[in-house]
Amino acid sequence: MSWINFEEFADLSKLCTIRIGGKARKLYIPKNVEEVKNLLTEASLKGKKLFPVGIGSNTVFSDGLLEHFFVLTRELRKTKTWRERENFFIEAEAGVSFKTILSIVRKYNLEGFENLSGIPATVGGATVMNAGAYGTEMSDILERVYWISPQGNLRVFERDEIPFSYRYSPFHNNGFVYKVVIKLKASKKDIRNTIKKLLEDRNRKQPLNYPTSGSTFKNPIEKSAGYLLEKSGMKGYRIGDVAFSHKHANFLINMGSGKFKDLKRLIETAEKRVGELYQIKLEREIEIVE
Numbered sequence: 001m002s003w004i005n006f007e008e009f010a011d012l013s014k015l016c017t018i019r020i021g022g023k024a025r026k027l028y029i030p031k032n033v034e035e036v037k038n039l040l041t042e043a044s045l046k047g048k049k050l051f052p053v054g055i056g057s058n059t060v061f062s063d064g065l066l067e068h069f070f071v072l073t074r075e076l077r078k079t080k081t082w083r084e085r086e087n088f089f090i091e092a093e094a095g096v097s098f099k100t101i102l103s104i105v106r107k108y109n110l111e112g113f114e115n116l117s118g119i120p121a122t123v124g125g126a127t128v129m130n131a132g133a134y135g136t137e138m139s140d141i142l143e144r145v146y147w148i149s150p151q152g153n154l155r156v157f158e159r160d161e162i163p164f165s166y167r168y169s170p171f172h173n174n175g176f177v178y179k180v181v182i183k184l185k186a187s188k189k190d191i192r193n194t195i196k197k198l199l200e201d202r203n204r205k206q207p208l209n210y211p212t213s214g215s216t217f218k219n220p221i222e223k224s225a226g227y228l229l230e231k232s233g234m235k236g237y238r239i240g241d242v243a244f245s246h247k248h249a250n251f252l253i254n255m256g257s258g259k260f261k262d263l264k265r266l267i268e269t270a271e272k273r274v275g276e277l278y279q280i281k282l283e284r285e286i287e288i289v290e
């Protein structure tokens, strides 16, 4: 394999927003599509699990030394924009952050992205998770996805070919989303003001003053996960320095020097309580990497 930038014994707690985790034996940081393809081929030949990392806002790493093939998307952040009549397209590599998309949206007053604007994400992570908020999902604004298979082959999918659903895409734990094309519209509305209000709403509802990994569980059909956790006595429940937030019961927060074992015990306690009280099996939204 040609030389690709990597770090040894990388601190995983710095690669996720809840700031918990041990070390990665090797963390690769590719700069272009060829390097990503090579990494996938190499991982598949070695029979290793390749784990892409965006900003880790949906990810928690265990303590200790992890041996996976970690691939950070930080250096994949090229963007290209163009207009076709009233449509505005943004082509963005996997590591482009939602903050960058938001600045393009604000600059050109574009419609379609506003509901997603406060999600801490990279374009790659948001596509894989089909991230969503206020009734909009990533899949609603995608035009095209450039995906590299686990064997290292690049394929292009038009939006209609991809079976997205609630917080699901077929790309999860399956190859690598290299880049996407987002389709938005030039708007006559005051999009900046809409975004301002949505960000204020998030600030009111979410514990953004602590390191957190966002929603821990997906919402079951019957009731919201937050409601079930609150009714099961999990709101504010703390083990060590990790707790389910008082402000939003479905958000785990790190109150200082949170440990992975405490986080895991909290999740298992919540699953058990909700299971016993409501006969509902909570499905994890956050990804635990051990």
Ligand SMILES: Cc1cc2nc3c(=O)[nH]c(=O)nc-3n(C[C@H](O)[C@H](O)[C@H](O)COP(=O)(O)OP(=O)(O)OC[C@H]3O[C@@H](n4cnc5c(N)ncnc54)[C@H](O)[C@@H]3O)c2cc1C
Binding pocket: 017, 051, 052, 053, 054, 055, 056, 057, 058, 059, 073, 094, 118, 119, 120, 121, 122, 123, 124, 125, 126, 127, 128, 129, 130, 131, 132, 133, 171, 172, 173, 175, 176, 177, 178, 206, 208, 212, 213, 214, 215, 287
């Ligand atoms: C404060 C806060 C608020 C949040 N609010 C929301 C919300 O409103 N709605 C919502 O849906 N989510 C929300 N989240 C969760 C999280 O922001 C989203 O899931 C986001 O899309 C994750 O993006 P990421 O780049 O950090 O992905 P990561 O956490 O880095 O990765 C998530 C998954 O995607 C995979 N992945 C990442 N990049 C790629 C790639 N290029 N190719 C293939 N696989 C890849 C990873 O391997 C992992 O399985 C919130 C989180 C926080 C901390």
